[in-house]
Amino acid sequence: MSKKLEHEDILNLFREHPGDFVSGEEISQKLGVSRTAVWKKIRLLRDLGYSIDAVTSRGYRLAASPDALLIEELRSGLETRIVGRELVFFDETDSTNSRARELGDQGHPDGTVVIADRQTAGKGRLGRTWASPPGVNIYTSVLLRPPILPFDGPQLTFVSAVAVALAIRDVSGLSPRVKWPNDVLLGGKKVAGLLNEMNAETEGVRYIILGIGVNLNMEAAQFPADLRYPATSVALEKGETVSRLAFARTLYRHLDRLYLAYLDRGFAPIISAWEELCDLVGRPVEVDCQSRVIRGTVEGLDSDGALLVRTDDGVQEKIMAGDVRPL
Numbered sequence: 363m364s365k366k367l368e369h370e371d372i373l374n375l376f377r378e379h380p381g382d383f384v385s386g387e388e389i390s391q392k393l394g395v396s397r398t399a400v401w402k403k404i405r406l407l408r409d410l411g412y413s414i415d416a417v418t419s420r421g422y423r424l425a426a427s428p429d430a431l432l433i434e435e436l437r438s439g440l441e442t443r444i445v446g447r448e449l450v451f452f453d454e455t456d457s458t459n460s461r462a463r464e465l466g467d468q469g470h471p472d473g474t475v476v477i478a479d480r481q482t483a484g485k486g487r488l489g490r491t492w493a494s495p496p497g498v499n500i501y502t503s504v505l506l507r508p509p510i511l512p513f514d515g516p517q518l519t520f521v522s523a524v525a526v527a528l529a530i531r532d533v534s535g536l537s538p539r540v541k542w543p544n545d546v547l548l549g550g551k552k553v554a555g556l557l558n559e560m561n562a563e564t565e566g567v568r569y570i571i572l573g574i575g576v577n578l579n580m581e582a583a584q585f586p587a588d589l590r591y592p593a594t595s596v597a598l599e600k601g602e603t604v605s606r607l608a609f610a611r612t613l614y615r616h617l618d619r620l621y622l623a624y625l626d627r628g629f630a631p632i633i634s635a636w637e638e639l640c641d642l643v644g645r646p647v648e649v650d651c652q653s654r655v656i657r658g659t660v661e662g663l664d665s666d667g668a669l670l671v672r673t674d675d676g677v678q679e680k681i682m683a684g685d686v687r688p689l
């Protein structure tokens with residue numbers, strides 16, 4: 363009777379008997395632990411937000427699980443092959459990308475996921491910070507080890523953009539769009555940000571971190587005052603809150619499916635999925651590329667993730683970096 367009882371053991375037992383009572387005796391016998399250990403664990407699970415009924419002579423019943431980003435809940439509902447193979451949850455961390463990098467350096471497998479309730483130093487692009495208050499949003503980083511050359515690394519950014527947009531669509535019924543190179547918009551405002559980092563040598567990629575921040579249930583007052591772009595959250599656009607747990611599961615499912623497609627068939631299926639979600643294909647735009655401004659019609663994505671724009675005098679421009687504005 364000295365076995366260490368994990369949350370997961372007892373939750374799995376409840377899940378085998380959905381809606382039914384399981385006696386303390388049965389739990390204790392099946393898991394090889396004392397009745398006292400069972401009771402203590404039940405108390406702990408309640409503290410974590412699980413609602414567990416206890417009725418004398420019948421035992422315990424899982425009445426409801428919390429919509430918190432609890433690892434047990436996420437694990438039990440994941441229908442993925444690679445993404446989420448290992449799941450690491452933090453109540454608080456500086457940046458999930460930094461944690462994922464450490465796991466990458468330590469050799470954790472393709473598909474390892476880090477997710478946090480809040481970040482104290484969430485990283486945005488161009489050295490900016492990413493607002494990461496607790497209890498409302500998604501902050502996650504996925505460690506991938508694709509067998510590709512460093513040159514192709516940026517292609518994975520489009521995998522995360524498409525996965526985020528489809529997950530938002532599925533849980534909210536809204537129509538998010540992707541904006542080149544790596545934003546996801548709702549109603550023209552930024553709802554998610556992607557920060558991908560790569561560790562590579564000349565012969566190949568060691569790992570890629572897909573850093574994903576989604577403003578799910580953030581309220582208007584929680585956005586930083588100094589934002590340089592219009593931003594929103596799924597809840598603000600939809601008018602009601604969205605389950606973080608349901609969103610995270612949906613996101614990992616799409617990431618897994620798209621990553622498998624990428625490993626199997628390359629960048630082509632990702633390009634077509636991205637182009638379908640991008641309003642600007644076929645439309646006139648202005649691209650600010652720092653040294654010059656290009657005007658033309660968006661033709662789509664090139665095989666390296668560059669934006670292809672046909673200028674008014676018929677030249678096809680391949681844009682590696684810049685700010686795109688519809689005209």
Ligand code: BTN
Pocket residue numbers: 456457458459460481483484485486487488490492500501502503554555556557573574575576
């Ligand atoms: C952007 O500036 O648009 C990118 C924001 C990326 C934020 C996410 S939140 C999870 C992951 N961890 C970080 O520190 N940043 C990314």
